[in-house]
Amino acid sequence: MTNIALDALTHAQRERLAFIDFNLQYFGQVARADLIQRFQTGLAACTRDLASYKELAPQNLVLSHTTKSYHRLESFIPLFEHNAESILSALCRGFGDGLSSGIQPSGYCQDATRLIHPSSEIIATIMRAITSKLAIECQYTSLTSGTTSKVLVPHSIVNNGARWHVRAFDRTKQQFRDFVTTRIECPKILQSLIKPEESADKDTQWQTIYDIILAPHPKLKYPKAIELDYAMENGQLKLEVRAALLGYLLRQWSVDCTEQGILNCDTYQLHLSNKSQLNLKELEIAPGYQE
Secondary structure: OOOHHHHHHOHHHHHHHHHHHHHHHHHHOOOOOHHHHHHHOOOHHHHHHHHHHHHHEEEOEEOOOOEEEEEOOOOOOOOOOOOOOHHHHHHHHHHOOOOOOOOOOOOOOOOOOOOOOOOOHHHHHHHHHEEEEEEEEEEEEEEEEEEEEEEEEEEEEEEEOOEEEEEEEEEEOOOOEEEEEHHEEEEEEEEEOOOHHHOHHHHHHHHHHEEEEEEEEOOOOOOOOHHHHOOOOOOOEEEEEEHHHHHHHHHHOOOOOOOOOOOOOOOOOOOOOOOHHHHOOOOOOOOOOOO
């Protein structure tokens, strides 16, 4: 019956209801002000949209008179299917219309094949914990420890080039670490307040920004090809990168991190040219890196 009612709506109405659905699923709440800001509609129209959504899915939300926002209920069942890859890309850009269709293949433009696909519900739970500044309890499977119970305080979701991971404070290890989203199972949000030392502003590796300079590998015969690939200026590409993400970037783009550029230039076409000026730490995964 819900699907029939949704199909009867106009595209504009579906966009607004999908926006409500998305905010509840990924942020845990939505207010009329959110609809007004996104769609530039009047207060009465926003009230009607929220009433329509509540009629379609009364088990999904409840009005808090304290915050004047609608909050997600534990009985929440999404009205719209939000593709995880589309949502993660949209979250990085700043989410737009609330509608996230599945990725449609094109005969003229092909994206890279993806082997790892995160669960949209896992991402939704983590995002609600992040926006509410709460911890999650979950099962996590690692290559070194197998499956263990963990309590994590997440503050960011990151695409490291190969897969999505969560930057979070691990209460067992008492430090900030990276956790692959596909290895997280049965996450449950804990309602207790987090400690000050568990917040993102205490994550030194996350807050530290490095200015790095990439250049064509010194062994390349025709470095201009690489300069064109990366739109370099004067043979250099300057980037600002968080310390917590630098190792992933250098590995993803096969950057030779040796001082003299001694790795095979057929494989490593970029060189970290200002390594000597950086006080780099914890970059074991970077190609050719040595302390």
